[in-house]
Amino acid sequence: MQLKVKDFDLKKTIECGQFFRYELIDGKYYLAHRDNLLVVEQQKDKLIFKGATEKFIKSFFRLNDPYKEIISTISTDKHMNQAVEKSFGLRIIRQDPWECLISYICSQNSNIPRIRKKVNCIAKTFGKKTSLGSFQNYTFPNPGELNNFEKIKTCKVGYRAKYIHKANNINEHELMDLRKKDYNEAMKYLQNLFGVGEKVADCVCMFSLDKLNAFPVDVWIKRVMQELYFNNKIVSNKQIKELANNKFGKYAAYANQFLYFSRRKLV
DNA sequence: CGTCAGGTAGCCA
């Protein structure tokens, strides 16, 4: 199946570090996410895919987000103009909240290759084998299925094993319902989970709960924000989030991704 | 070896 796309760059979107279970083979991206296994490739303005419906693709890659409006909303200065220029076409992936939560718990104090190893290992250890043509991968386990603490530890997640084991008891219905709640309520719920602080909660909000006003502050965002907007002064995460909120408003999440991408020069 | 990497809990002022 195929689909015409505008203002979309598949490579940037997948490789920018927001999404962890994929493989690039012969120019095609094989994606595994929760129970889905799909293959996608982009040829200019054409998106060719298998293993998913058009509806899923549009929702997953947020192809219906008003890209031009988002960019004009956040492009209030030359810094953001430059960031947008470098990362144009990058979209926020709309992930499954549960897999997203576990993935970002794994992300603490880890670089991208290590996060990918951990998340893939959890799928391999607890998920079911699945295939698309000759490509094989694993589903992501459901809440309740990560109940073996020793097995979790074999995935090299270190001290995060106890967080994952505890998160396993989550009520998935409640988690999904956070999509309908506002940002503050979602943050409160998430930060109540053991091992989930402000950064991880913000990531789950922005990558899976449709909270486009979220603005996760990690070390990279902190560096770039201090450079661009605080004259290289060391400031608190709270100050950074306040500024982002005022400056980028309801699309702060996109500003966050553009700044992160352009700073790290990924892809 | 030490340091660092997309943080958080627990503790203290």
Place this chain on the structure above:
DNA sequence: TGGCTACCTGAC
């Protein structure tokens, strides 16, 4: 609130 440190692990 804000500041501090231990913490699993693997790459350099």
